[in-house]
Amino acid sequence: MTDTSTLLEQAASAQDRFEILFSTLRERISTLIYPPGTHLSEEALANEFGISRSPLRKALKILEADGLLQSQQGVGTLVTEVDFNELSQVYQLRLELNELVGKLEPQTPDDRIRALFASMRERADLLLRQPDLKAFSRLNMDFFHAFQTLTGNQPLRDMSEKLFYQTCRIWLMLIPESNFSKEVKIMHDEIISICDCIDLGDVPAAALIRRAHLSMGYTRLGAYAQA
Amino acid sequence: MTDTSTLLEQAASAQDRFEILFSTLRERISTLIYPPGTHLSEEALANEFGISRSPLRKALKILEADGLLQSQQGVGTLVTEVDFNELSQVYQLRLELNELVGKLEPQTPDDRIRALFASMRERADLLLRQPDLKAFSRLNMDFFHAFQTLTGNQPLRDMSEKLFYQTCRIWLMLIPESNFSKEVKIMHDEIISICDCIDLGDVPAAALIRRAHLSMGYTRLGAYAQA
DNA sequence: TCGGGAACAGTTGTACACAAATAGCCTTCC
DNA sequence: GGAAGGCTATTTGTGTACAACTGTTCCCGA
Structure with missing residues (x-):
């Protein structure tokens, strides 16, 4: 249980919960808590936040569209390298x-x-x-x-x-x-x-x-x- | 069964299928096949494309992030108005x-x-x-x-x-x-x-x-x- | 000893069932 | 007659099980 998971419980709407997830993950990536190349497990993250993979995947998909993550079936979700x-x-x-x-x-x-x-x-x-x-x-x-x-x-x-x-x-x-x-x-x-x-x-x-x-x-x- | 659904069957990877879904929906919105205010049903679209709601929702979520759709729980997915x-x-x-x-x-x-x-x-x-x-x-x-x-x-x-x-x-x-x-x-x-x-x-x-x-x-x- | 292939572990992708939420309608009460 | 409240149908959101795919490892044979 982290601070974010308690925030998620208090969040009123689905959109609020999405925003919390998204900004939390983005901050972790941009402050190098998750350095480039880090292997992110959807299941591990879902457990940490106390939710299922479904809402988490939405946030991950947007982060992928923004160029911060890269997902591939069978491989995993990786934090993109910066060159x-x-x-x-x-x-x-x-x-x-x-x-x-x-x-x-x-x-x-x-x-x-x-x-x-x-x-x-x-x-x-x-x-x-x-x-x-x-x-x-x-x-x-x-x-x-x-x-x-x-x-x-x-x-x-x-x-x-x-x-x-x-x-x-x-x-x-x-x-x-x-x-x-x-x-x-x-x-x-x-x-x-x-x-x-x-x-x-x-x-x-x-x-x-x-x-x-x-x-x-x-x-x-x-x-x-x-x- | 539409042209798009046959394309989806031929698509090799999940990413390809996503691209097909995304561009198909985007074209329908931008050519006014779906005029502003149109009510899009996830279930109806999933049936038309011959897939489940899960992969469809990913495409809808990105279109929402791009400002072309707007989803709300209990209401539906609406094509955004243009002013x-x-x-x-x-x-x-x-x-x-x-x-x-x-x-x-x-x-x-x-x-x-x-x-x-x-x-x-x-x-x-x-x-x-x-x-x-x-x-x-x-x-x-x-x-x-x-x-x-x-x-x-x-x-x-x-x-x-x-x-x-x-x-x-x-x-x-x-x-x-x-x-x-x-x-x-x-x-x-x-x-x-x-x-x-x-x-x-x-x-x-x-x-x-x-x-x-x-x-x-x-x-x-x-x-x-x-x- | 080396090479190839098959089994395996672990990951994301998909399908489906159910929960939560909303809008409209209907009933009921003032 | 009107308004408030609840009921219901419909929709998206979430949880969960399973399928598809990949990289690794281990075993067997040459």
């Missing part, structure tokens, strides 16, 4: 989509958005003082979601989210331990810069900065991948 | 993605691509001489897929395809019969123009023309929607 060269296409597209956040229905920051980014700034400061891999990964995800709220274009948000979860694992895999504190500083600077844009109410500027940092991040990733 | 105002966000994004086809890994047209577009040109000419709604719809889809081959960026192709199938139904619903032959001429001109670009080997130009026609099409759609 820098294959993911470069995803990165190229993410660069462009991030710029579109500032072009397609940019949202004028209201109090809720400002508060959201203020909390991001606090967490970035905290991470800088106490570097931690798990907190780094979590902030990376949460800041992504915060940034997504800056566009009102829902399809753009959906597409960006899928692409994000296809690429975010690679950071945790490729960053050398010796460079971790340097990467923390870089992420901190990016978040501070973008929060400043939000404070000014300039979303397109935030999008450009985000794109620039993504581009630089991609370049650094390439160097890490070669090493 | 011009809601789809305008999708169209805005499609405009940008089409331009990216010319920017991200544009493929130098080889013999296979040239032959593909040559056949498109022939079909456009044929359609102009014999206007037909079904042929119009089919050519619209096939030309979309042909255009997608012009970029080597696979994630871009996947995203564009999903967005395309979210919007292509609306044409068949909104074009007034009195304007059908005019729309046929416009599509013919677009295909000819883009084929000329391909003959010259200029993919970015083809992408710009495609984007321009998408934009004009969106404007005309808006007029049709108001009427």
Whole structure:
């Protein structure tokens, strides 16, 4: 029995239960609790969550469609491998989509958005003082979601989210331990810069900065991948 | 027993069967064989295809994730409604993605691509001489897929395809019969123009023309929607 | 000793029975 | 007459047993 299984019991509708399953598994994959190549057993997972294979399989099928899993009859369900060269296409597209956040229905920051980014700034400061891999990964995800709220274009948000979860694992895999504190500083600077844009109410500027940092991040990733 | 059910029997692997189911249902939805609001019964479909509900439900779940269906326990599985105002966000994004086809890994047209577009040109000419709604719809889809081959960026192709199938139904619903032959001429001109670009080997130009026609099409759609 | 083949263990895919939930209808009571 | 509540038919969601498939291992024969 895990936390997730109790959540599942409380969930009201089937759709809620699906969301819990899906996001739980996706988080485990993207935080490398399930590293690439991991063999996931449907039966074992169903037992852990206290449900049958049927609802679980729905979540697994969507994760497969999103490129995070790969199932084959007789073999099993495997977490997909991440290869820098294959993911470069995803990165190229993410660069462009991030710029579109500032072009397609940019949202004028209201109090809720400002508060959201203020909390991001606090967490970035905290991470800088106490570097931690798990907190780094979590902030990376949460800041992504915060940034997504800056566009009102829902399809753009959906597409960006899928692409994000296809690429975010690679950071945790490729960053050398010796460079971790340097990467923390870089992420901190990016978040501070973008929060400043939000404070000014300039979303397109935030999008450009985000794109620039993504581009630089991609370049650094390439160097890490070669090493 | 339908054509699809015999195809399913011949299919070698489970994945092949899934693909057949998925594309069959998607085509029925996007060609308005199943108009928006249609009640799809899992049991009826399973009987028609000669399979059980289990494999069918996988295909339905993916179609739901793609925004073409909506399922609710106790109610049923409904084909989603299409609303011009809601789809305008999708169209805005499609405009940008089409331009990216010319920017991200544009493929130098080889013999296979040239032959593909040559056949498109022939079909456009044929359609102009014999206007037909079904042929119009089919050519619209096939030309979309042909255009997608012009970029080597696979994630871009996947995203564009999903967005395309979210919007292509609306044409068949909104074009007034009195304007059908005019729309046929416009599509013919677009295909000819883009084929000329391909003959010259200029993919970015083809992408710009495609984007321009998408934009004009969106404007005309808006007029049709108001009427 | 090496090679091939068959049996086996383990996995996902499929079929089917039942549970849960909803909408519409009907009854009943105010 | 109207409204509220329950009943029922129909639908999707879930659990479970079995089929199909794959990789491995072990045994037998050359």
